[in-house]
Amino acid sequence: MLYSRRDFSKLAGLSAAASLLPGNRATAQSPGPQSARDGRIGYCVVGLGRISVDHFMPGLLQSQHGKVSALVSGTPDKAHKLAQQYGVPAEAVYTYEQYDRIRDNAAIDAVYIGLPNSMHAEYTIRAARAGKHVLCEKPMATSVADARAMIAACATAKRKLMIAYRCQLEPVNLKAIELIRSGAIGQVQAIQSANGFNIQPGEWRLNRKLAGGGPLMDVGIYSLNACRYLTGEEPQVLSAYASVIDHDGRFNEVEENVGWTMKFPSGITATCSTSYGANMDGAYKVFGSKGMLELSPAFAYQGIHMKAQVAKADGSKGHDEIDLPEAIHDPQQFTMQADYFADCITHDKPVKMSGEEGLRDMELMMQIYRSAGLPTA
């Protein structure tokens, strides 16, 4: 009931905030089967928590290649309200019990899994069996075995599987990778990264059965994944320590802090921290023989900011300073992500942030937990 496709086209390039101004409101998104084959990929949103409602679905409002086609929720009132907002027909609103019926809805090309971590595997596998592509939030799963099963199910069903590693599409992170590969900061020697927040009691993230682990699984994964995409290498060895400092009831099931060091085959060392007990800046620094770059924040939904000192192009002494202000390079990352996967599906392209990519992080996180003496699934 909010936007016509024409409005989206006009709004392309504008910020999410601008597109949501009342003045931009227009006719309803044309719902149902008649729009199913309008060229856009229809997403079935599974789980209506914050990441879905506040980020993924608003991101689709600006998308040229994707749209919300169906919803899966255990809270019918919430689901039907959102269905109305997004022009989703009532028959495309499912309970979890009805989930397998998505097979029969041709308006659904892909599912977006925004569920607690431990449910990712089951709902991914059932989606694949229902013939749907899967865009699954990180962490991919709560165990390596589940991650492998997800990959196998999607392969068997010949459906695509993408893990929602936004940052691998985000332009400032991509610029960081480009600068590193081009030699602009010389030979990378070391990376530092920290990502964390001070968690509120009662969150499902503190429940081991739902979350699989603590801050490492939830936000430390950004630092881990960044070290891999910045180096283009896989860690050769790693060691970690974990702790609970605040005995206030929040950390009966998962860790509060993890600090770890990784060494890559080239010799690059990476030192990372994550926490549910402190707001960390979600930043990284990359130190090279000819310069350095810092993204702070590096992982936020908006406002990614790079400062870099790079070798002068003419080889002369000193550095050139690079400062990428957020205003220039600040796309709606959820729109970009939904569009990227839509493009992979439509044109049968390989997915960069594949199940195998998610699996690699899962394996490494389990290695980090084992090194820290923590239990793993």
Next chain:
Amino acid sequence: MLYSRRDFSKLAGLSAAASLLPGNRATAQSPGPQSARDGRIGYCVVGLGRISVDHFMPGLLQSQHGKVSALVSGTPDKAHKLAQQYGVPAEAVYTYEQYDRIRDNAAIDAVYIGLPNSMHAEYTIRAARAGKHVLCEKPMATSVADARAMIAACATAKRKLMIAYRCQLEPVNLKAIELIRSGAIGQVQAIQSANGFNIQPGEWRLNRKLAGGGPLMDVGIYSLNACRYLTGEEPQVLSAYASVIDHDGRFNEVEENVGWTMKFPSGITATCSTSYGANMDGAYKVFGSKGMLELSPAFAYQGIHMKAQVAKADGSKGHDEIDLPEAIHDPQQFTMQADYFADCITHDKPVKMSGEEGLRDMELMMQIYRSAGLPTA
């Protein structure tokens, strides 16, 4: 030949740069025995490398409590030129062979050891036996055994031993400690620090026999020491990786990079990096439950800069921002250090940066090397 004591008094509080303006030049520093007991501590500077000539000795020019009384060098021309500049009598210029004669010079209260690391122990021990107090550069030594021998020699001779940990006197670092202890950033959860530089070939620092190790011993020690003074705790466990990436002849004897993680008894984790292959920013971040602080740079000779977000004093939501610009809190750190030790000697006060403090870092650095699979002395 540069300054009278009166001039120094007038200049107190001004920056080193200002005090060196030609307009401030006055009569020669009164040299020799007649000034030996003028209340100032007479330092014998041992080794006339950069740290002595460019930093420690100019620092003494501004000191109210210390002065250069003697020099020890293997390069007579350089020594005599500096002796003239600093008003040191010719008979107070010693070769290394003549070093033990400092015993007979009553104008020498203390020695400043600015030699390559592996010589610290011998020249400290001989100074103590000659009845002199010792201010020794970091790292204290190249082995734990040497560090212990230095402590024992000074204890036996009832002479004071101080390791030149400037940062433990530097006001912005002290402010960081004060903020942490006062609870301004809540419970500290994690610390990150990196310190390094891209070393030129041919430096004695690349010679294992002289340096004892690579960047860890030379600059990583700042991060290590900072983690200890920021937490007020000793690391309980640690693990490390080291590497040589640049096979260009510089790193035949010492490591190029070290990354390590430490866990403290409270549960605080610290992740640190050091390098001789990249300029690192010599910074640290401390992440707490109610705020964070960053010193960047934290370890430089000048311009230490803190940015902090601290809990509001009235307990209300949000943060107060602290920004300590360098202009306000930028003393001549070498002057401050020389004055601090002079005060400890004159008033027989305990030295904060004691031999035991240096020994603790030595033990930890050896533990880091062992963890990284590197040889230790």
